[in-house]
Amino acid sequence: MTSIFVTGTDTGIGKTVVTSLLVRFLNDHGKKFIPYKPIQSGAEYHDGEWGAPDPYVYSIINKLDALKDQCTYLLKKACSPHLAAKYENVQIDFSLIERNIQLLANQADGTIVEGAGGLFVPLTTDGYCVIDWLEKLRIPTVLVTHAGVGSINHTVLSVEALQSRGIPIAGIIMNHLQEDDKEVTHDNKQMIERLTGIPIICEVPFIAGMTEESMENVNACFQDWKIEIILEAFKNGFTTINGTK
Ligand SMILES: Nc1ncnc2c1ncn2[C@@H]1O[C@H](COP(=O)(O)OP(=O)(O)OP(=O)(O)O)[C@@H](O)[C@H]1O
Ligand SMILES: [Mg+2]
Numbered sequence: 050m051t052s053i054f055v056t057g058t059d060t061g062i063g064k065t066v067v068t069s070l071l072v073r074f075l076n077d078h079g080k081k082f083i084p085y086k087p088i089q090s091g092a093e094y095h096d097g098e099w100g101a102p103d104p105y106v107y108s109i110i111n112k113l114d115a116l117k118d119q120c121t122y123l124l125k126k127a128c129s130p131h132l133a134a135k136y137e138n139v140q141i142d143f144s145l146i147e148r149n150i151q152l153l154a155n156q157a158d159g160t161i162v163e164g165a166g167g168l169f170v171p172l173t174t175d176g177y178c179v180i181d182w183l184e185k186l187r188i189p190t191v192l193v194t195h196a197g198v199g200s201i202n203h204t205v206l207s208v209e210a211l212q213s214r215g216i217p218i219a220g221i222i223m224n225h226l227q228e229d230d231k232e233v234t235h236d237n238k239q240m241i242e243r244l245t246g247i248p249i250i251c252e253v254p255f256i257a258g259m260t261e262e263s264m265e266n267v268n269a270c271f272q273d274w275k276i277e278i279i280l281e282a283f284k285n286g287f288t289t290i291n292g293t294k
Contacts, residue, residue, distance in 0.1 A: 051082075051159030051283050052150050053219060054183060057193040058203035060166040063224035065103040067193045067253060068163045069110035070270055071279070076111065078276045081157040084111070086120045087146040088134075088165050088172065091127030099123060103163060110267055118153065121146055131171035141172060143182060150188075159283075162188075168210050180210060189219035189283060196252065197229035200237050201244070208245040220250035220282040228255050250282045251275075 055071075057064045068084050075082045084107040092099040104119035113119070122141055124133035134141055153160040165172070168180040183190060190211060194204040204221060211218050223238060238249055251274045 050151075050154040050157075052154050052186075052188045053082075053159065053161045053283055054164060054186065054188050054190045055161060055193060056164040056179060056183070056190055056207070057167055058195070058200070058207050060170070062167075062193050062195055063226060063253060064163050064193050065106045066259070067191070067222050067224060068103075068161050069107045070253060070267060071161055071191075072107065073110050073267055074271055074274055074276070074279070075158070077271075080159075080280075083153045083157050083160045084113075084119060084163065085150065085153050085160050086163045087149065088122045088124070088130045088141060089120045090124040090130050090133035090165065092123045092125045099125065118149075121149055129170050130165050131174050131176075134172075135174055143185075147186070168207055180214060180216070183211075183216050184214040187216060189217045189285075191219050191250075191282075192221045192247075193224055194221055194241070196223045196225045196234040196237060197227060198233055201240050204241050205244050208247055218247050219285075220248050221245070223249050223252045225253060225255035228257075248278075248282070250278050 055064050055068045072082045072084045086103045089101040089103055093102050101120040101123050107113060107119060124137060126133040126136050150160055150162055164179045169178050171178050192207055194200050242249060253270055
């Protein structure tokens with residue numbers, strides 16, 4: 050059983066899209082992975098019910114229906130989890146989430162756990178951040194970064210933060226959030242790999258007008274993806290400081 054954590058250089062960087070696509074791609078190659086968003090803020094109200102927007106995207110791309118298992122803490126306010134939880138007087142029980150990760154992983158080949166925002170997003174009012182929790186979990190972590198200008202700095206900072214805590218990095222996924230200058234994105238890719246020593250395991254192309262519904266047809270995203278590279282990245286992680294295996 051494999052558990053993989055998906056974090057990003059920022060909020061809105063494409064973690065949900067990447068989580069959904071990884072699950073779909075693995076599934077298309079005979080590996081069943083279950084997506085999981087333990088803490089979701091910014092719940093959305095539809096048809097008389099509060100729903101979790103990220104698991105909703107997972108369900109569209111992966112044709113899932115058991116949405117309730119895909120989120121443990123659904124918080125209404127669209128902000129950092131520590132503040133959203135404070136608003137509703139909710140105490141996040143991390144051991145409950147960890148048990149759920151195991152439960153989901155045991156039902157399949159593994160689970161892909163989507164974090165909240167980036168690494169220094171507080172999860173409790175004491176300032177316990179995503180990175181503190183990851184330091185304890187130590188599960189291989191995929192870092193989602195955007196492909197365009199500004200990405201080198203954010204990516205290197207995030208990689209250094211992960212390495213300084215000894216958190217295994219499975220790889221970087223570069224997400225094309227917009228149509229960027231190809232020379233820039235090509236150079237970003239090379240420079241990120243050179244500065245971090247961590248491979249970019251795949252890229253997600255820009256999909257014009259991406260909506261949850263249009264994502265039902267996702268094959269265009271997978272043109273350059275290789276299942277062996279992703280499975281290898283999940284298995285090994287890059288565990289030590291300086292990016293050596
Ligand atoms: N490759 C892409 N092409 C076009 N649009 C994209 C792409 N990747 C992400 N987006 C859009 O960018 C927005 C943010 O993506 P997403 O929800 O995956 O980010 P996130 O990191 O999960 O955000 P959060 O921190 O809120 O969980 C969404 O509207 C999504 O549809
Ligand atoms: Mg998300």
